[in-house]
Amino acid sequence: MDTAERLDLVTRHTEEVVTEDELETLLEGDDPSAYIGYAPTGEMHIGHFTTMRKLADFLQAGVDVTVLIADLHAHLDDEKSPFDLLDARSEYYRVAIEGMIDAAGADPDDVEFVRGTDFQLDEDYTLEMYRMAAETTIARTQRAASEVVRESESPNLGGLIYPLMQTLDVDALDADIAYGGVDQRGIYMLSREILPDHGGEAPVCLFAPLLSGLTGGKMSASDESSKVNLTDDRDAVVEKIQEAYCPMGEVEDNGVLEYLDHLVFPVLEQRGETFVVERPEEYGGDLTYEDYESLEADFVSEELHPADLKPAAGECISEVIDPVRERLADREDLLAEAYPEKYGDE
Incomplete structure (x- = not known):
């Protein structure tokens, strides 16, 4: 498969690529890697499936894929998952995602699964997060996470740490490509902006479209x-x-x-x-x-x-x-x- 074919496969059914020139250069090389992170909160649904199906395209194009089960993120986002449910929900997400990858025609064994607690509590990761927190304003992190983290007039501190950790995850997982829904755009633009100052490289970003709900307009997890x-x-x-x-x-x-x-x-x-x-x-x-x-x-x-x-x-x-x-x-x-x-x- 030549570079043009790989590029077409990797970019199909995406909302935006930042940037396509960078992605093309990446695909001209060997063993590019991509990651997607999911915080194990509510039950997975067909909207998740449309996003996860894309992993089959990555694998077919020769891209190494890592799925991050972001358990700490799930709690930081306004305690959407209590600590005592993190293990069970993380396992549920893994089982569901493996099923979606299999149903999409790819082999789940070709995907590496990692939990946030496997590395996000390490000393080096934590120290870099403190450095990043010292250099990033509250306004900038709120703007980055506005489409992802539940907000209020007096937000919890966890919601501000969330985008900084997601930025560090790109480097910790050695990912060339950060993949997620287009609602993640603000966070990954922050990553491209500040990660090079913290020992990493700006990732290529691929964003999946957010699909409409069956009742018209935006899909609602509560409906x-x-x-x-x-x-x-x-x-x-x-x-x-x-x-x-x-x-x-x-x-x-x-x-x-x-x-x-x-x-x-x-x-x-x-x-x-x-x-x-x-x-x-x-x-x-x-x-x-x-x-x-x-x-x-x-x-x-x-x-x-x-x-x-x-x-x-x-x-x-x-x-x-x-x-x-x-x-x-x-x-x-x-x-x-x-x-x-x-x-x-x-």
Whole structure:
């Protein structure tokens, strides 16, 4: 695979690359490395899956991948995960992420998993964090973390430490590429700005798009109807997609189309399969799509009606998440330990 092919693979389904010239130079060399960090807070859902699927592209392009289970970050962000739940939630995230990587057609064994507590308590890391804290203003760190960390008029100190630690993680994990949702942009721009003064190099940054919720607009972790959970059974998935915001001919804020674009079609491509919309003969018969662009064109032209698209999308999305769902179903004990308020009584 030449550099152009690697670049196309690494950058597809991203919102922004900072910078593409730097990334191209990096891919011309040997053994580039990327990392993504996840703080183990709430349950993982289809939005996480669309981001994690990208790791299969990295691996195919010959990029070494590290997944950081950022357990300390989970507590620093307004105590979203109590200390006594960090071990269970960290293990749950690992199991779920391994399932997503497998479902995307890659081998989870090719990915290195690291927990924040494996290195973030080391003396050298801690000393550098203190140095960084002494040189970075509160206003700068708040601005960097504004899209990630829960904010208030009187924020906890942990939320200010969070972006500094995330910056140090890039160097500690020896990552050439920092990958995450576009909400992470502020933090990684801070990393590019200050890391060279603290013994590291400015990372190349790749940002995944934040997908719309099924109810239109931004996906909400607290609104069950706005997302598909990885533990949702087939009937729940189909019902959520059936009720989803998907107005005729409209692409903007259409979560159904976004999931098809960024998750379903890449997985089908990996499997060598097509997307089939079943329709009665009186309405034109079945439609078969080999790529998302053709489907979107038919949807915009109103050749493809939401009433026909939704059932097919629901079934296919359920099938895509099925391997992840099965892994988690086999670990009911882990779910109960990680989220006792939801699964503890089952």
